[in-house]
Amino acid sequence: MLAADRVGAQSGGDIDMRAIGNRLDRIEREITDLQRQSYSGGGSTGAPTSLSGSGSGSGAGAADAQSRIFELEEQVRRLNGNLEEMGHRIEQMGQELQRFKADTDLRFQDAQGGGGASASGTASDSAxxxxxxxxxxxxxxxxxxxxxxxxxxxxxxxxxxxxxxxxxxxxxxxxxxxxxxxxxxxxxxxxxxxxxxxxxxxxxxxxxxxxxxxxxxxxxxxxxxxxxxxxxxxxxxxxxxxxxxxxxxxxxxxxxxxxxxxxxxxxxxxxxxxxxxxxxxxxxxx
Structure with missing residues (x-):
């Protein structure tokens, strides 16, 4: 039962990692869209000087987009950290599962040890x-x-x-x-x-x-x-x-x-x- 619980926990970790991966994909797409908007908004160098008000609005929009990009990149860094931590936890659970299995196998062998040659022969026949x-x-x-x-x-x-x-x-x-x-x-x-x-x-x-x-x-x-x-x-x-x-x-x-x-x-x-x-x-x- 303990082994099943640990496997279930690992499966839950895999689901969480998939969710984080999906969030990373969405954030990266949003960063790409914001960068495209920022570049298109700030890349018009041929606008008349009389449109300075419009240029200021465009500049403010580009600044907002850049700020949003920084915020999203910080989220990406945090999510990557979460992924690394979860990967480490899954590896630890795998190691614990192996130790549990080794302990269970050892107890099973000890339990069979009292059966003498007959028990040994049965184990050999059903290897x-x-x-x-x-x-x-x-x-x-x-x-x-x-x-x-x-x-x-x-x-x-x-x-x-x-x-x-x-x-x-x-x-x-x-x-x-x-x-x-x-x-x-x-x-x-x-x-x-x-x-x-x-x-x-x-x-x-x-x-x-x-x-x-x-x-x-x-x-x-x-x-x-x-x-x-x-x-x-x-x-x-x-x-x-x-x-x-x-x-x-x-x-x-x-x-x-x-x-x-x-x-x-x-x-x-x-x-x-x-x-x-x-x-x-x-x-x-x-």
Whole structure:
């Protein structure tokens, strides 16, 4: 329940960040309009001197517009600060969620430890079994690392449509069961590489690595998401997280190049992605 609460809090943070991104977009458009009005009002140099009264009015209007621009720019700075703070809070919640998951897994292993060889054999037979209603899962070997062609140790996904199987994998992700979610997304991509949800699954595969600070594998998965599923609605997100993974690995120049590509390749990306891209570039000093 605690993990679900924290995930819910993180989802709320994402919603707040989208709202802030929308406000930033509106403010930037208003700044552009005011600048255009200011320049058009103050750029007429050929007016007769007898119209000085009109010129004064125009100058006053330009001054008002400039004052409004300063006010809006200050709002933009405050909103960017809010975005950075919320991003930090979300990262902290993710770390707390990982610690909670590790503690829960440890308790689960301790509880099984008293069962002797029989309990151990049962765990081995159901190495990659889906989580039960309590959010617990088998503790067998993890699947091969997240390349598209890697085969999971055992089937993770339930029977059903691609949507049912995708929802199952997402639920594992929400529970913080990153290893099991990773196996589920890999299996989904093997079974449905051309499905409309494949691009989303590839993105979340990368997130299973990123959530565990495995930035090299995360970068590989996000790069695949961008190149293989470039028409997916998660392609801009994949490119954003590719840059963040590269930056976390200390490759700032490559990260800045990726974020610049995001701005030019996906000018119509969601406000949340645009705002986060701008924030990450500023933080990295691109």
């Amino acid at each position: 990659m079994a889906p989580v039960n209603d309590d959010g617990e899962a088998g503790t067998g070997p993890a699947p091969a690392e997240g390349t598209l062609g890697a085969a999971p140790v055992a089937s993770v996904l339930p029977q059903g449509t691609p949507q049912v199987q995708y929802d199952f994998a997402i639920d594992l992700m929400k529970r913080g069961q990153y290893d099991q979610a990773r196996a589920a997304f890999i299996e989904f991509l093997q079974l449905h590489p051309k499905d409309t949800l494949a691009g989303n699954a590839q993105y979340w595969l990368g997130e299973t690595y990123y959530a565990q600070n495995r930035h090299k594998e995360a970068g590989d998965a996000f790069l695949t998401g961008y190149t293989t599923y470039s028409s997916s609605n998660k392609a801009p997100d994949s490119l954003l997280k590719l840059g963040m993974s590269l930056n976390a690995l200390g490759n700032k120049d490559a990260a800045c190049t990726v974020w610049s590509e995001l701005g030019s390749r996906f000018p119509q990306a969601s406000p949340a992605v645009v705002a986060r891209n701008k924030l990450e570039r500023e933080k990295a000093g691109c």
